[in-house]
Amino acid sequence: MNLRAFFRSTKFRVLLCVLALLTGVMLYSVRQGGQTDVFSRALQTATQPVRRFSSAISGSVNRTLDTYFKSKAYRDENARLRDRVAELNGQLIGYDDAVQERDALRDQLKIKEHSADFVLSEPCRVLMPVTNDMTGSFRIDRGEADGILLNAPVMDSHGLVGVVTELAADSATVTTILSPELSVGVTVLETGEDGIVEGNLKYAADGQTKLIYLDKNSKVREGNLVITAGTTGLFPYGLPVGNITETGIEESGLTAYAAVTPSVDLSSLSSVSVLLDFNGRGVARP
Amino acid sequence: MKMKRKSRTTSEKRTRRRNLLRTCISVLILLLFAVPMFGGGVQPLPVIPAVICIAMYEEFYFSVFCGVLGGLLIDTACFSPLGSNAIYLVCVAAAVWLLFKGLLRRSFLHYICVTAAAVFLRCGLLYFFTQVLMQNEGRAVLWTNVLLPSSLWTLVTALPVYWLFLPCERFLRGIPAGNDFRLTGRTAE
Incomplete structure (x- = not known):
C-alpha cells in the first residue's frame, strides 16, 4: 500500500478519529488535576488486583x-553500624542533656498542643512504589471510601x-517531599528563616530534598531542623520535615539553598497516616 | 431477485475460528505482559514490544486497538495522564503496520530495531515533556536511574515477547514449519 493511498483511505480517517478521542481523554484527565478523573479511577480500581499480585511477586523477586x-x-553496612553503636554507647553519657534539649524543642514547637487537634x-x-x-x-x-482527601498531608510518627x-x-x-x-512552605526552627522545600531529581537520587529561597546571608547550618510553616492552610504548623545536611548559594547568586534529609526514612515505609483535619486547615496565615 | 447467501464452507469456518483464536491469544499475551509493569519501582514496559509484534503480523484496526489498550495500561501503571501513552502507541502501531506492509521484511532484526527506536523515542519524549519543558534541576539523573534501565529491560523482554508471538502466528495461520516468514517476509494470508 503506498502512502498516498493510505492517507486517502478509511483507515487513516479512523486513525485520526482515535487520536482525536485519545487527545480529548488526555486533556480532560490533565484538566482534572490529581488524575482523579472518572476514567483513571475506573482503570485504577479495575487493575488493583493485578497491581497487588504484581507488587507481591516483584517484591519477592527483588528481595531474593x-x-x-x-x-x-x-x-559493610553491618560493620559500619557496629561502629556506630559503639560510638552511640559512648555518647550515652550525654543522654540526659539530649533529653532536656529535646523537651525544650518540643515545648518550643508546641507539638502537643498542635497535634491534639489532628484528625488522622x-x-x-x-x-507499592509507583x-x-x-x-x-x-x-x-x-482511598476515598475510607475518607481520604485529595491534597491531604501524609505523615508518620517522625x-x-x-x-x-x-x-x-x-x-x-502519595507524592513524597x-x-x-510538591512545594511545601517551611521554617528553619533554629533561625526562624522561611523557605520552600521543593524536590529535585538530583537530590532525590540520594534520598534528599531541597530547601530553596533562603536569604543569601542565611544563618542556616548543617543539622538545623526544618518544620512546616503552616502558612498556606494545607499543612499544620510544626510538622518535622527534615534536617539540613548541606548549604550553598544558588548559581544565580541571589538566594541560598540547603539540602534536607527527610525526618522520615522514605525508602523503608510500611505504614503511614493521612492528616484529615487540623486547626487552621484551609486558612492561609500571614 | 435476491440472491440467497451460500452457507460457509468448513474451510471458511475453520479460518474464522482460527482468526478469532489468534485475536484472543494476542490480547491475552498483551495483558500478560502488562502484569510486570504494575509491580512498582523501575520496571520494563513489555507492552511496547507486544504492540509492535501485533502490528507486524495483524491487520490495521486490531493493531490500533492494541495500541490504545497497551497505552492505557502503561498510563494506568505509571500514573501518567490517561491517554498520553495511548496516543504514542497508536501512532507507533500505525507506523509499524505501514512499515512492515510496504517497506520492511518481517524479521527479528527489523523487529528489534523498530522496538529499540520506539522505546528510546518514548523515553526522549517523556524526558522532553516532563523535564526539559519544566526546566527541572538535576533532570539528567532521571536518565541514569529510571529511563535507561527501564528501556534496556524493555528491550530484553522484547525477546520473550517475540518468541511467544511467533509460534502462535505460525500455528494459527497454518504456516508449515519450513515456510518461515522470517525468511520469506510474507505471511500465509
Missing part, C-alpha cells in the same frame, strides 16, 4: 536478588511524608 547481589554491601486516618499500609518514579511516590491501601495526589475508591497515590511536583 537483593540477598545475592548486595551481600557485600550489607556486610486509620493507619494506611504502603502497597512504577518508574524515582521520587519515592507510592500507593496506599485506603514527620511529613508527602501529600495525597491521586484518589481511587480503595487506594490513593522528594518530588519536584
Whole structure:
C-alpha cells in the first residue's frame, strides 16, 4: 500500500478519529488535576488486583536478588553500624542533656498542643512504589471510601511524608517531599528563616530534598531542623520535615539553598497516616 | 431477485475460528505482559514490544486497538495522564503496520530495531515533556536511574515477547514449519 493511498483511505480517517478521542481523554484527565478523573479511577480500581499480585511477586523477586547481589554491601553496612553503636554507647553519657534539649524543642514547637487537634486516618499500609518514579511516590491501601482527601498531608510518627495526589475508591497515590511536583512552605526552627522545600531529581537520587529561597546571608547550618510553616492552610504548623545536611548559594547568586534529609526514612515505609483535619486547615496565615 | 447467501464452507469456518483464536491469544499475551509493569519501582514496559509484534503480523484496526489498550495500561501503571501513552502507541502501531506492509521484511532484526527506536523515542519524549519543558534541576539523573534501565529491560523482554508471538502466528495461520516468514517476509494470508 503506498502512502498516498493510505492517507486517502478509511483507515487513516479512523486513525485520526482515535487520536482525536485519545487527545480529548488526555486533556480532560490533565484538566482534572490529581488524575482523579472518572476514567483513571475506573482503570485504577479495575487493575488493583493485578497491581497487588504484581507488587507481591516483584517484591519477592527483588528481595531474593537483593540477598545475592548486595551481600557485600550489607556486610559493610553491618560493620559500619557496629561502629556506630559503639560510638552511640559512648555518647550515652550525654543522654540526659539530649533529653532536656529535646523537651525544650518540643515545648518550643508546641507539638502537643498542635497535634491534639489532628484528625488522622486509620493507619494506611504502603502497597507499592509507583512504577518508574524515582521520587519515592507510592500507593496506599485506603482511598476515598475510607475518607481520604485529595491534597491531604501524609505523615508518620517522625514527620511529613508527602501529600495525597491521586484518589481511587480503595487506594490513593502519595507524592513524597522528594518530588519536584510538591512545594511545601517551611521554617528553619533554629533561625526562624522561611523557605520552600521543593524536590529535585538530583537530590532525590540520594534520598534528599531541597530547601530553596533562603536569604543569601542565611544563618542556616548543617543539622538545623526544618518544620512546616503552616502558612498556606494545607499543612499544620510544626510538622518535622527534615534536617539540613548541606548549604550553598544558588548559581544565580541571589538566594541560598540547603539540602534536607527527610525526618522520615522514605525508602523503608510500611505504614503511614493521612492528616484529615487540623486547626487552621484551609486558612492561609500571614 | 435476491440472491440467497451460500452457507460457509468448513474451510471458511475453520479460518474464522482460527482468526478469532489468534485475536484472543494476542490480547491475552498483551495483558500478560502488562502484569510486570504494575509491580512498582523501575520496571520494563513489555507492552511496547507486544504492540509492535501485533502490528507486524495483524491487520490495521486490531493493531490500533492494541495500541490504545497497551497505552492505557502503561498510563494506568505509571500514573501518567490517561491517554498520553495511548496516543504514542497508536501512532507507533500505525507506523509499524505501514512499515512492515510496504517497506520492511518481517524479521527479528527489523523487529528489534523498530522496538529499540520506539522505546528510546518514548523515553526522549517523556524526558522532553516532563523535564526539559519544566526546566527541572538535576533532570539528567532521571536518565541514569529510571529511563535507561527501564528501556534496556524493555528491550530484553522484547525477546520473550517475540518468541511467544511467533509460534502462535505460525500455528494459527497454518504456516508449515519450513515456510518461515522470517525468511520469506510474507505471511500465509
